[in-house]
Amino acid sequence: MSVSEQTAAPAGAVPEGAAHVAHDATTPAHHTSTGLSNEKLAMWLFLGSECLLFGGLISTFLLYRTREVTAGPPVGDIYDIPFTSVSSFVLLMSSLTMVLALSSIQRADHRRARTWLLTTALLGATFVAGQVYEFTTFVREGLGYTTNLQGSAFYTLTGFHGVHVTLGILMLLSLFVMSLRGRLPSGRAETVEIVGLYWHFVDIVWIIIFTLVYLIPA
Template sequence: MTDTAPAQAADTPTEATGPAPDHLDGVDLESWGLGTNNATGLSNNKLGMWLFLGSDCLLFGALISTYLLMRHRGTGIGPEDVFDIPFTSVSSFVLLMSSMSMVFAVSSIARGDDQKLRLWLLVTSLLGGTFIAGQVYEFTSFYREGMGYTTNLFSSAFYSLTGFHGVHVSVGIIMLMSLFVLSLTGRLKQDRAETVEIVGLYWHFVDIVWVLIFTIVYLIP
């Protein structure tokens, strides 16, 4: 055999790895995301999600830095005129708690507890929905106070940043509801725990982005 073997192993994992050694008997590698053997021995799907999240940092970095540059450039309405810190604090807390419920969903499917999985997925979706409802209310009240998307540079930067985050949360809710339906129809069992974990990673990322936005945009205006 030549030294091209590792490349072949990565391309044809089943042939290359063969049956599991005896000491792994009874270990459910698939449920730990280890079924997808490749050169690293890690799950490609999970690595793909981490790569996406790493690249998404650049998107939010651009939006946050644009907001920082534009927030005081412009006349008329500004952050201090419209922000309602107590209201946004409650929204932030709700999103934080949704991260909590998401970890319980992940641990429920890892234990094979389908009912709890569905419960926590539903709770996470509802908390996410509450956050979005709060954002819609906030945007509406800002608009009524005279702050439209094109009112000034601050308003454009603010709506772009928080709006993009809101879209991320909405996409997350769609993914959570999809998992809920899959579980309800019996197509999401313990052997696909990694799927829930990957959606969970996305959901937690949305949460940590809001941690940044809440402090940078709202608390230090």
């Protein structure tokens, strides 16, 4: 919350009346007190908030991971690390394709932008499909949602992340369709950037989950 000096500067430094002229000359096309885009700021605030959401779910999982289970296998016993590594890698690479999509659209290279958007969505879908496969395998091996503490915590955390990925895919596909219809000119590249922020955030959450939930032994 210590934003005072930072944001006070643009509004304060500009002499009265000249404010908007000065903005036009020095900053991107955002006529706001900070010169920053409302939408982007909102997305960053939202992501800051999401940290506490995922933090709570991850902490719950970590807490229950160390507790004895009363029925069924502990979740650590049935991990398929090689499989999860591959799907983690897929999600990680979708961040690359996302940033390439943004870079293409900023250059007004719409055909490539669409390719990368679609690739990103497909990589995301691959990840979700992998998660569905993983869940069914785990259930077959005796860990259902209600079997024990760890099952509940694991499925809730990773499922919640999966829902986030799915929503991201929906947004990417919407962008793809918008681009096809010519409603995504490079002047609106920021829309792609903001969806990208969300997408990368989902990716970094998985980076944390992959390490804390899968790789570090209980």
